[in-house]
Amino acid sequence: MAHSDQKTPAKIIISISALNKWYGDLHVLRDIDLDVKKGERIVIAGPSGSGKSTLIRCINYLEKYQGGKIVVDGVELIDDRKIIENIRREVGMVFQSFNLFPHLTILENCTLGPIQGLDLPKEQAIEKAMHFLNKVNIPEQADKYPGQLSGGQQQRVAIARSLCMNPDVMLFDEPTSALDPEMVKEVLDIMVSLAKEGMTMLCVTHEMGFAKEVADRVIFMDEGQIMEQNNPVEFFTNPQHERTKEFLKQIFF
Amino acid sequence: MFAHLMDNLDLWRIGFANTLSLTVLSFVIGFIIAIPVGLARSRTGTWMSRITYGYVYIIRGTPLLVQIFLLYYGAGQFHKALSQLGLWWLFREAYYCGLFALILNTVAYQAEIVRGAVLAIPKSLEEAGASVSLSMLQIFRFIHLPIATARMLPALGNEFVLLLKASALVSVIAVTDVMGQARYLFSETLDLSVYYVAAINYLAIVLVAEAILRKLEARNIWLNPR
């Protein structure tokens, strides 16, 4: 059923152990242990303030942490500029508020990273950018500026921008929660097709339909801890933890 | 009116050159100094921020005329000390003293512009840059710098015009800028038209500067899409 089951043994691409983080006195991540296999699709859910966004932001070191360790593709993430830049090259990130560069065209948004970060020749970077803009169905907007696009279009560009870096893993930080309802689907469709192609994905999202359709594993977080994790069928039909049941009740009324 | 103009063409030429060079030099040098000052200003709560705030407050709270008097005549009292420091040339020569005053003045205003632009750049764009593997230097060069420059442009253009007008005040310490030449010619001829010639000089510089500014601003269509 799950993609990762087809190859044995699946390689572990992200390994998080005993991760702890504080904001001042606030303990936002408590002893997080998580292994992500190559090709695995994980959905992380939980109430706001549960630490789910913080967790995935730690993976490409947008957040510092005070305890534990993260290993990405065999390399331990430490506070070293070279290592951080290398890991960010392998890990793509899609933000809740798109964060496109407002002063660059859609095409330039997609080529800046490959040209400056990966030292790709300009023609190749453009070719690649157009390939991925095609994939997210907006090649015709390449010469516009982000401010001229709708939210859904901007988020699709943001996905293409990440894909241009040839990431091994994609992190999604609530990619649809800043969108108007009618635009959610166009972004989810792209994410589903990415998942079907075998991309390793960690998605923080409240879109439970998406979780049911593509996730190999659903993780429920609360108060900085992983409370429960399971395959989607079990997770939705047979939640173990009291908190999980409450959360699911709120989401599905 | 034109007879005077043709008779004194050389005087006007010198005046024009001095006004333009005073304005452009103080603007550019002022901007270079304003960058660190504005950055210091934007780090609220630090002692650097407090010192630069005090500087900006005092400069903006006093007339440029008083600043020029203080520098030019005030420095005369410290003739000996300044000579020993090898700085006397700066205060003795009216042109340099005027330039110095204009720089001190514009730094305060431009630092506020820099500060505003720095505070206007969202931190989320840094993260987006980092997520596509840009180094800190590349983030500064490809994201911070172009966005800040575009945002500063209108305010900087405005400051250039204000500085041009302010430069006319150096005529009170006998610098031969456009205004200085006009005052000299008026004292010689008592012909009011010299002041109208001066006015045309200033108007022309402003109109050209604003045309250049519009050209530059047109390149940043992303600021006002749709």
Added chain:
Amino acid sequence: MFELIALLSFGDQGWGDELLKGLGVTLALAFATVPFALIFSFLVAWSKEAPNRFLRMAGHGYTTLFRSLPEILTLIIIYYQSQAILNSFTSLFLPGISISINPFVAGMLALTLVFSALGSEVVRAAYRAVGKGQLEASYSVGLSSRKAFLNVILPQMWRHMLPAFGNLWLILLKDTSLVSIIALSDIVRYTNMAIATTKEPFFFYTVLALVYVSLSFISGRGQMLIERRVNRNMVGGR
């Protein structure tokens, strides 16, 4: 140090009373200019929004002109030109009598022109910020356009104009120093006189700078109080 402070004493030896008199002239000039400057700001703003094309062009030309000319040049031209006009007037109608223009009035006029060139933009921006909806709502309850402006639009405009007018007030206050050049006895001119006698330029100009900084400080405080008052009844609601 004590000798320097003594220079600021009141009476025959010190310059304190003279400086205070100059400060009075500076403040009188600034305060006297404000009402005219405000009226002109509204007039110029109105002409820029007028349906008549020539009025609009005149309004924009006015702003461009007085925004571009150095204030000191505007002041000198106003001072000498109005004197020249007055002279030709008197020689025509009142031969043998010479009237000289009052530098205070010339200063007021020049500062009004400079202030209103910028002020008209402030008024326009405030008018736009209040929004067309308010005007339409006023019409819908049967107000004439004059009454709509006076009773609905204008009261809301003050809130938007105050910060920028506060800024213009500071510029005005500093620009009054220029009248010392056309021989009006403001605080700068008295300071120059004091220096001519005492030969203490550094001390006196520093004192002068401190006086202006204090005026800025007081103005800033005053502005804060006024803004708080004006905004008090403006919570919520548009």
